Amino acid sequence: MRRFRTAFTLVEILVVVVILGILAAIVVPQYSRATGDAKMQATVDQLVKLRQAIGVYYVRNDARFPSVSAGAGTWGELMTGGYLRYPPANLHIGGDNANVITIGTGPDTSVTTSYGWIFNPATGDVWAAGFDGNDQPLP
Numbered sequence: 001m002r003r004f005r006t007a008f009t010l011v012e013i014l015v016v017v018v019i020l021g022i023l024a025a026i027v028v029p030q031y032s033r034a035t036g037d038a039k040m041q042a043t044v045d046q047l048v049k050l051r052q053a054i055g056v057y058y059v060r061n062d063a064r065f066p067s068v069s070a071g072a073g074t075w076g077e078l079m080t081g082g083y084l085r086y087p088p089a090n091l092h093i094g095g096d097n098a099n100v101i102t103i104g105t106g107p108d109t110s111v112t113t114s115y116g117w118i119f120n121p122a123t124g125d126v127w128a129a130g131f132d133g134n135d136q137p138l139p
Contacts, residue, residue: 039092043093044135046088046128049088050078053078054124057078058124065123066124068119068121070101070103072100073087073099092128093129100114101116101117102115102118104118106127109138111139112130117129
């Protein structure tokens with residue numbers, strides 16, 4: 001009596017490993033791009049909430065913008081007055097500077113990682129660092 005063993009050959013196993021490697025090479029870059037898109041969209045969402053909070057503050061305080069000082073995420077009266085629960089983070093910039101505010105008069109013209117937000121105290125405008133005036137990330 002002869003018994004047959006059913007098992008995979010080395011060639012069959014290698015073919016499966018190669019196919020899995022090709023699939024991984026196709027799928028992994030898609031996920032890394034999705035992560036970058038998610039960070040960009042999260043920053044835009046934070047920017048919208050921040051602009052809304054400034055607008056509500058302006059209306060409730062006799063057409064006066066909040067006093068915001070440059071620094072590590074202290075949004076001044078927006079935080080102490082309950083207009084924001086937590087300081088917004090610019091996840092597109094990321095790192096330690098995602099909450100840092102700088103005082104300026106317009107959006108960035110080039111990519112920066114030294115601050116996360118730009119605030120104009122004269123007009124109440126706010127922009128995300130690394131984004132243009134249309135809230136699109138700079139190349």
